[in-house]
Amino acid sequence: MKTDIHSHLLPGIDDGAEHFDDADRILGKVRKDGLTHLAFTPHFYPAGDSVGRFLARRRGAAERLSQSAHFQALRVTYGAEVYLTEALFNHEGIERLAYEGTNFLLTELEYNVPYGAGVERKLERLINDLSLVPVLAHIERFPDLLNHPERVAYLRDMGCLCQMNLQSFASFLKRRKMLRLVCDGMVDFLGEDLHRAPLPPDVKEKALEELEKAAPGFVEQCDAYAMETVFK
Numbered sequence: 001m002k003t004d005i006h007s008h009l010l011p012g013i014d015d016g017a018e019h020f021d022d023a024d025r026i027l028g029k030v031r032k033d034g035l036t037h038l039a040f041t042p043h044f045y046p047a048g049d050s051v052g053r054f055l056a057r058r059r060g061a062a063e064r065l066s067q068s069a070h071f072q073a074l075r076v077t078y079g080a081e082v083y084l085t086e087a088l089f090n091h092e093g094i095e096r097l098a099y100e101g102t103n104f105l106l107t108e109l110e111y112n113v114p115y116g117a118g119v120e121r122k123l124e125r126l127i128n129d130l131s132l133v134p135v136l137a138h139i140e141r142f143p144d145l146l147n148h149p150e151r152v153a154y155l156r157d158m159g160c161l162c163q164m165n166l167q168s169f170a171s172f173l174k175r176r177k178m179l180r181l182v183c184d185g186m187v188d189f190l191g192e193d194l195h196r197a198p199l200p201p202d203v204k205e206k207a208l209e210e211l212e213k214a215a216p217g218f219v220e221q222c223d224a225y226a227m228e229t230v231f232k
């Protein structure tokens with residue numbers, strides 16, 4: 001896997017890497033694994049934050065991490081993992097949270113809200129009112145989506161794209177359903193969603209092996225699409 005569009009490795013701004021040294025060490029590990037393109041996507045929680053303050057924090061953390069030789073060797077970009085609540089729409093400038101130079105917005109659905117018209121309406125607002133393309137973060141975490149491919153298909157028809165976390169393919173419980181979505185062409189991006197540690201090597205190996213077995217070429221396809229879009 002050469003690209004990763006979902007990470008929390010900017011130090012000290014969310015529940016991800018705490019300090020420069022932690023982030024630097026993880027960047028070294030992912031580079032060693034072959035990563036060349038990385039997007040930093042700290043959490044944006046609409047309650048109690050503002051787009052301007054968030055972007056200033058993100059800029060400060062990026063400046064600190066840019067001293068890392070591993071950082072300098074990577075092609076990086078910036079976005080946010082935006083929590084999709086009603087409160088989001090009270091904010092000015094949501095578009096500025098999209099991956100830089102794109103209209104793709106990494107969007108995290110609410111965990112305590114069952115799938116339904118409310119979720120669809122919020123996604124429609126992002127698409128129709130703000131001309132954004134929601135990239136649904138780790139869709140496998142939401143049983144309401146993982147167990148209902150027809151809903152995923154509906155959201156894609158609406159204009160959403162889908163991201164899955166690589167390590168989830170190592171999960172015996174989820175893998176079969178995840179691979180069905182992959183094989184049906186419903187997944188666009190992979191990420192590791194790294195926070196405070198790199199993936200355990202056996203988990204990463206297992207996930208890549210299962211993917212290659214069930215969907216040969218899929219990882220490379222995700223890399224190519226990420227390079228064309230998020231890292232263009």
Ligand SMILES: [Fe+2]
Pocket residue numbers: 006007008081137193
């Ligand atoms: Fe995340």
